[in-house]
Amino acid sequence: MVSKFTCRGTAAGPTTIRRVTSRACRALLALALFLGAASLTSGGAHADQAPAAKASVAVGIGAVDPQIPDFVDTTKIMTFSGKLQNLKTTPLKNVVVELRRTPVKARSEMGSATGNGTPVYAGAQQSKQLTMPIADLPPGAAVDWQLKATEAEVLGGKRPLTGVYAIDVDVKDSDGDFLGGQRTYVVWKPVTGVKEAHVALLWPVVGMPGLTGQKMPNDTAAPIVSDPQAAGQFAPDGRLSKILNDGQQFPVNWILDPDVLYTANQLAGGYFVSSSDSSPKAEGGGGALDAKNWYDAAHNLFSSPQTQNCWNLPYADPDLVTLSHSQAGQNLLGEALKLHPPVTTGSCRSPQTVAWPAGGQADAATLKALQGANLANQLTLLSSSQVSSTAWKSAHVTLPQSANTVVYDTYLSSVFTDPAPPAGQPQLNAPGVLAAQEWLAQTALLAGDYTDRVLVVAPPRDFTPSEPLAAAISKAEKMAPSDKWVTLDNLGRVLDPKAAAAPSSPVVGKFDTPDESSSVVTQSSDSQKLYYTLHSIMDPNHERDDAVPFRSVATWWRTHSGATAFSAAVYSTVLQEHGLVGIGEQSQTLTLSGKSGTVPISIINRTNSAVHVYVQAHSEQKLQLKVADDQGLQTVASGQSATVRIRVEGEGNGQTVNLTATLYTCQDFSSGCTYRPTGLFTDIKADKSSVTIPVKVSRIGIIALGLMIGSGVLLVALIGLRVYRAKRAQHASAQDTMAS
Numbered sequence: 001m002v003s004k005f006t007c008r009g010t011a012a013g014p015t016t017i018r019r020v021t022s023r024a025c026r027a028l029l030a031l032a033l034f035l036g037a038a039s040l041t042s043g044g045a046h047a048d049q050a051p052a053a054k055a056s057v058a059v060g061i062g063a064v065d066p067q068i069p070d071f072v073d074t075t076k077i078m079t080f081s082g083k084l085q086n087l088k089t090t091p092l093k094n095v096v097v098e099l100r101r102t103p104v105k106a107r108s109e110m111g112s113a114t115g116n117g118t119p120v121y122a123g124a125q126q127s128k129q130l131t132m133p134i135a136d137l138p139p140g141a142a143v144d145w146q147l148k149a150t151e152a153e154v155l156g157g158k159r160p161l162t163g164v165y166a167i168d169v170d171v172k173d174s175d176g177d178f179l180g181g182q183r184t185y186v187v188w189k190p191v192t193g194v195k196e197a198h199v200a201l202l203w204p205v206v207g208m209p210g211l212t213g214q215k216m217p218n219d220t221a222a223p224i225v226s227d228p229q230a231a232g233q234f235a236p237d238g239r240l241s242k243i244l245n246d247g248q249q250f251p252v253n254w255i256l257d258p259d260v261l262y263t264a265n266q267l268a269g270g271y272f273v274s275s276s277d278s279s280p281k282a283e284g285g286g287g288a289l290d291a292k293n294w295y296d297a298a299h300n301l302f303s304s305p306q307t308q309n310c311w312n313l314p315y316a317d318p319d320l321v322t323l324s325h326s327q328a329g330q331n332l333l334g335e336a337l338k339l340h341p342p343v344t345t346g347s348c349r350s351p352q353t354v355a356w357p358a359g360g361q362a363d364a365a366t367l368k369a370l371q372g373a374n375l376a377n378q379l380t381l382l383s384s385s386q387v388s389s390t391a392w393k394s395a396h397v398t399l400p401q402s403a404n405t406v407v408y409d410t411y412l413s414s415v416f417t418d419p420a421p422p423a424g425q426p427q428l429n430a431p432g433v434l435a436a437q438e439w440l441a442q443t444a445l446l447a448g449d450y451t452d453r454v455l456v457v458a459p460p461r462d463f464t465p466s467e468p469l470a471a472a473i474s475k476a477e478k479m480a481p482s483d484k485w486v487t488l489d490n491l492g493r494v495l496d497p498k499a500a501a502a503p504s505s506p507v508v509g510k511f512d513t514p515d516e517s518s519s520v521v522t523q524s525s526d527s528q529k530l531y532y533t534l535h536s537i538m539d540p541n542h543e544r545d546d547a548v549p550f551r552s553v554a555t556w557w558r559t560h561s562g563a564t565a566f567s568a569a570v571y572s573t574v575l576q577e578h579g580l581v582g583i584g585e586q587s588q589t590l591t592l593s594g595k596s597g598t599v600p601i602s603i604i605n606r607t608n609s610a611v612h613v614y615v616q617a618h619s620e621q622k623l624q625l626k627v628a629d630d631q632g633l634q635t636v637a638s639g640q641s642a643t644v645r646i647r648v649e650g651e652g653n654g655q656t657v658n659l660t661a662t663l664y665t666c667q668d669f670s671s672g673c674t675y676r677p678t679g680l681f682t683d684i685k686a687d688k689s690s691v692t693i694p695v696k697v698s699r700i701g702i703i704a705l706g707l708m709i710g711s712g713v714l715l716v717a718l719i720g721l722r723v724y725r726a727k728r729a730q731h732a733s734a735q736d737t738m739a740s
Helices: 023-041 151-155 228-232 239-246 258-267 287-303 320-324 327-336 364-373 410-416 433-446 467-477 491-495 518-536 548-553 555-559 563-578 702-739
Strands: 057-065 077-086 092-104 131-137 142-150 163-172 178-188 197-205 211-215 223-225 253-256 310-312 353-355 378-384 396-399 402-409 454-457 486-488 581-583 590-592 596-605 611-619 625-627 633-636 641-650 655-664 690-697
Touching (some): 057 092, 057 163, 057 433, 077 092, 077 151, 077 163, 092 142, 092 178, 131 142, 151 163, 151 178, 163 433, 178 433, 197 239, 197 491, 211 258, 211 563, 223 228, 223 258, 258 287, 310 353, 320 327, 327 518, 364 402, 378 410, 402 410, 402 491, 410 454, 433 486, 454 491, 467 486, 518 548, 518 563, 548 563, 596 633, 596 655, 611 625, 611 641, 625 655, 641 655
Parallel strands (some): 057 178, 197 253, 197 454, 197 486, 353 378, 378 402, 590 690
Antiparallel strands (some): 057 077, 077 142, 092 163, 396 402, 596 641, 611 655, 625 641
């Protein structure tokens, strides 16, 4: 290190730089200054990542106790603890764990542990550096560490300076070289001379899709869940239960996908889980009861007049970005945004719908597709990493093709995702511990900058609240008025003013996650068309799940695997159900005798509802076989079949003509009304929506009948003539005999 050598020269005074006489020293100093300048200009809140990436020791923080110091009594103890692990293949000897302190003035300075900073001293006179020695650390070994000190010792005095402190847990060798470290933060009375920061914390209630439309083929018709995780999220210790419970501990703005409520309600009566051997397994344990308890609690919460801060996502939360990037997807998006959750299931009472692209990222195509969908009361939710108080006067902005937009702060929102350790290092941090301290630190640093506006924060859809983070949010919100630095606010406070013009577009052109595959989109498009045609002919009051075709393109799958398998299961189910209604096969050739007649066809209905369909027939050769008229509305009861007789007229003799009968969903018989949907990406191999019947025309015409009558008269005359001649010959012979 540079501090290991000294360049000697003559002193020029206390404020001058010592003159360097050695060329070697001058070169080394120049190099050191260059490297130092480079480190200062590297910029960014997380610029100092190189030491962690090359660390010999991984350091994890398991607890910071208390999360917020006692602002009255600085003699109280603060405890920092965790684990560290030797990453080298050789043992480490005589290493020490120490605490270092660095004041932080802005969020851009938060950074990572680098081995610098002011050492924390402890003891009666604070004369001894606070360390924990470790004599021997074998290769790959992990050990616990713990450091304790008073608040005054940690923060540098009995009256610490107001603000935020980065606390680094550093590991160094016997020479003082930095081996690895971890950074956390401690806040000390940050509100002196400033107002509180206002934060509108969004709280997503979005679950893993689980219902593919499959149900048990028995009287119970219990739903079949695609993955046990989709049911497990409702357990008391499951992700959705934590979200529901923690979100009621402090003011939040609920962002709800109503399909979560629908799914929980469906599972409440019992369910099965699909398996690889195609034999669904009955739920084990109290999964149905867990779903019921969660649904009851959620339904009561979101339907309560007291729950004002609640907004709905589009039903089943379709992936707006993926669907906006193809014509098939745009058509599917338009249908998805028309859906409304079942009234019996419930949703937020607010009429406003939040269009939230994945990660808050949207390009021009996404915004254009949303604008074209004409979603009523739409509020677009986008993200930005550059929401500065000087540039962005309000989080409520207007953009081209998106006049009603809320922009949330990506930097503060990221605390809800525990960062992954550097490549090759284990995850030693306890869940939520670093996030909790970062929430406190970031909100404290905001207090001086965001006094006249509300900063919007949005955790990821699939976040799991951790106990330390939820506790930190709650404690900061409930601080005494004299010490409080952050207030959790209502999103409505952002929306009240007229949307301001955005200083720069928050639209992100490069996405963090890839779109779903085109095959998933096209398969979902086919599923939607097949599902719609079937349920459009069933009784209006029959039970239906309109979200079935759209769950396979839910935003959830954008950051999770399983979309392809889920989409295939949905398509298979929908295709099978679509085939429950059809026309019976006709293998024999029918013979038409006479001027006109009827051709019978059978409409088969194997669904659990009556169906109402129209039938239209057309002849392959209209001159030889003419369809007399169209059939009217046909109603077929559940589990029954009905015969429809199509009246035809024949104009040929001995010819076979194909007659095709087709099912329609509406009376105008347009191409968009065929029971077999048009525009499918995959043909239906066993299509039963139409049938072709060979009809043999054998009617006797007038000319043929005249010929037959004339032939008969001639035949009678010829027979009579022959009899007459025979009798005459016989008479002549008799006369000859008598004469002899």
